[in-house]
Each structure stands twice: as C-alpha cells, then as structure tokens.
Amino acid sequence: MITSLAYLGVGSPNKDEWPRMATGMWGAMVADPGPDGAVRIKIDDAPWRIQIHPADQDETRYIGWGVDWEEDLDAVDKALAxxxxxxxxxxxxxxxxxxxxxxxxxxxxxxxxHEVTWGRTAQRSTFRPGRAISGFVTGQQGLGHVLLLMPDIEEGHRFFTRLGFRLSDKIIVPGRLNARFYHCNARHHTLALGQCPPGVAGLNHLMIQVGSLDDVGTGYEIAQQMGIPITLTLGRHTNDQQFSFYHSTPSSFHVEYGFGGLEVDEETWVPKVYDRTAVWGHAQHPDGQGRPPGIMHPLAERPARPADTED
Ligand SMILES: [Fe+2]
Known part of the structure; x- marks a missing residue:
C-alpha cells in the first residue's frame, strides 16, 4: 500500500521567511509558487516536496503519501473503509x-x-541546490519522515499499520518520551508517532536527509550564522543511527536535518525497544527553549467508532 512520504503542506503567516532558510541552509531550491502564492520547496526531481500556503496562523494542511501502483489506491480505500x-x-x-x-x-x-497519491510528475534533471551540498536522499525512500504527536499511540498504531506501515522500533523514556517508528520502504522510518497530552495533536517535525556528513556539519554552521534557531544539537539517534540536528522553522514545526539513516531490510528486520533517543548529542539548545512542540491543533470530540474497540 503506502510506500513513501511524497509531500507536506502547511499554512503559515511566515511563508516568505522560508526561501532564505531552505536555499541558504538546507541547500534546497525554490520552485515556481503555487496558484495561491504558496512557497514551493524542491529538493529533487519532484516538482516540489514542501508547500507553505499563506494563512493567518500556522496549520498542518496535508500530508501527502505515495503508492507504487495505481491499483494500490483501491487497497488503501478499502483499508480505510x-x-x-x-x-x-x-x-x-x-x-x-x-x-x-x-x-x-x-x-x-x-x-x-492525508492525501494518498499515485503518479507524481517527474521533472528529470531540474534540481539545482541552493548551496554546495551533495544532494538529498529521496527516490524510493521518499521525502523523509514526519513525527506526529497524538494522545493515544496505541490507537495510532492500529490505524496506520492498516495502511502499510510496519513497526521498526519503539523508544520509551519513562516520563519523557513514548514513541513508535514505522517504515514503508527502506528508510528506517517514514512515520513516527509520539505520545502527547490529551486534547491535542500535532506535527512535531519533518526529517530531510542529505548525502554526506559534511552537508550536515556545514548546515549546522550556516544555521547558526543565519540565526536559525537550533532546537537539538548535533547527535546520533539510537534507532535509525541518523547523524543530525534539529532546528525551528518559521512555521512552528521543526526540521531534522540528517545524514546516514539506517536502511531496513524487510526480510530480516526485527523491531527493537530503546530507552534513549541518542547515542550521543541531541542536547536541548537554548534557542529551542519556549518554542511549541510543533504545529498543534485541538482534537475534536468524536463518537466512538467500531474501529476504536477492535483488537
Ligand atoms: Fe526524526
């Protein structure tokens, strides 16, 4: 079924602050704007991967997923039903x-x-990096990964595994973090779910991966030179072994800028449980203090559905 993260769309009053960060620090490219004036960020042959629409407040508009085969949309439709x-x-x-x-x-x-799509337009040889980097790791691994915050990740687990996501591992730090990580292609995780307090949900971060350790190191230096707030310092994750740092975006959510994420062999993979997020580093940075955990929205009250009580 779902086999990649295809794109991400947010709304923000600060859309015009994105091009400087995306080109100057990430090394991305700005594509032609959307019909509503949205800023479109491009990192590979896809026409764009991130779209920031004009809006009065920060909001998660849509998460775009890809399937390999057109017929797979029918299977997603049935799983949702x-x-x-x-x-x-x-x-x-x-x-x-x-x-x-x-x-x-x-x-x-x-x-x-969520938008589940097939047949993304490919524009070969159209990506020109905004700074000297080796490039972004996309292709079959898609745009990267997103971490969504929700109060009940058990229910989240039941929901998203119906759509083709398979558990890679869990990180449980008592009193601090309860998170699950899911793959749908070779990337260690394309979707992560993190437990948050009741009544809200949100988009915590998007991870984009570059092709070399130096791309991350130079990005870290440039972020500080440009005054882009670092939220977590350089470090290496326990589970996907990503060498990365985290920074704030102009639109409330965070971006993890990384290199060297583990690839999963579905034939031999066995999920694990970790009790910490980092082998080293990823310390809280003073710039990140007082910032929201992501683009949060209130959860609507809803009646219990049959699916809520299954399993
Ligand atoms: Fe991440």
Missing amino acids: DAGITARHGDADLAAARDVNRILFFTDPWGFR
Missing part, C-alpha cells in the same frame, strides 16, 4: 495542484488530512 473512514477521490484540479495523476484524501481520527 474497514477502519470506518470514508476516503474521497480528488478531482482533476486537486490532482493538478499536487502534480499527481491520481489522488484520494481523508481525515484521520486525530484531524490530520
């Missing part, structure tokens, strides 16, 4: 707006809008 959720097929206008051939969309129990 089994979970009590009706997906809608997007029309030609929506497909064109996302530069895909086919699209269906739905809202999950935590209020996130």
